[in-house]
Amino acid sequence: MGNGKQAFFWHDNWLRSGKLIDITGATCTRYQGVARSARVCDAVSTGQWRVRGQRSRNFHELHHKIQLEPVPNNLMANDQFLWRHEAYVYKDSFNASKTWEQIPNKWNGNKLATGDRLRKWGIQQGCVLCGERDETRDHLFFACPYSYTVWDRLASRLVGRRINPDWQDMLRFIQTGASNRADQVLIRLVFQAVVYNVWRERNGCRHQHSPRGIEQMIKAIHKGVKNMISSLRYPWNHPLNGLLRR
Incomplete structure (x- = not known):
């Protein structure tokens, strides 16, 4: 992250937890008061994060995580978009084999990645097709x-x-x-x-x-x-x- 003018708040992995729109669903744009098309810088005002959700049981952990992030400002460099080639090694070039190796679990595992991240934040994601509490x-x-x-x-x-x-x-x-x-x-x-x-x-x-x-x-x-x-x-x-x- 740099000045937050290039990265999309909901659609880019600026929080290092995946795309927020995939994690929270479309309803969270209303709860947190950030438009779906917003850039990261649009969630900042007078040098502070302006994101609602601190009182929401479902989005409290996400709100807390955002508050811990450095607040972008105009004096920072432009945002950079990098591909991870291996642990702690990021480059601006794409490599298919390196990218494939970074996909967690690949075809194995019973967890759905989005639901797993939500559970780590204390948000239970149920099955939207039948109402089952835990979606795997x-x-x-x-x-x-x-x-x-x-x-x-x-x-x-x-x-x-x-x-x-x-x-x-x-x-x-x-x-x-x-x-x-x-x-x-x-x-x-x-x-x-x-x-x-x-x-x-x-x-x-x-x-x-x-x-x-x-x-x-x-x-x-x-x-x-x-x-x-x-x-x-x-x-x-x-x-x-x-x-x-x-």
Whole structure:
């Protein structure tokens, strides 16, 4: 951080905790009195942070963390945007392999990064799809009644009796459980589509979009998978094309 004129308050990682809009959701812009398009310098007035939330049970820790940050001013240099190449080493150049190594847990772990950061600040983030108090990866995929209903309705014909809400078990089935090549391709397409759409729906609801009903979600995913199969241009009698006639 420098003078705070380039970095966005809600959309840049100036607090070293991730993007604040992802951590708190869109409602926090109202609670803290900082516009969604604001730069960091816009949250400063007369040499002090002007951020509400000290009396809010949900945002007290975030407010406290901001107050501990040095207050930017016009005498400081411009903000700098750097990529972390390794621990404590930051550069202004992007390196794909170095960046990949900095992603915590990569594909492993049951925690959702945003929810984990919120819990460290004393903010409990529940599932916006079903109301479960603690949102984790394993809950969202597919212990959540909403996401499991979508998964079950779309994948049960392919998975059969093995269909269940356990993330690890479903991953094992997708990797090795299909009886033939056509089923393997199809189940992977369905799995990818369900995970993508559930995650997108979750993020939309987190930012105050109206949630889609389960039937609407199922129809949208089904249509998307059919379109993907059509674009692959399999012969008319290929087993995958059976889905197009369902």
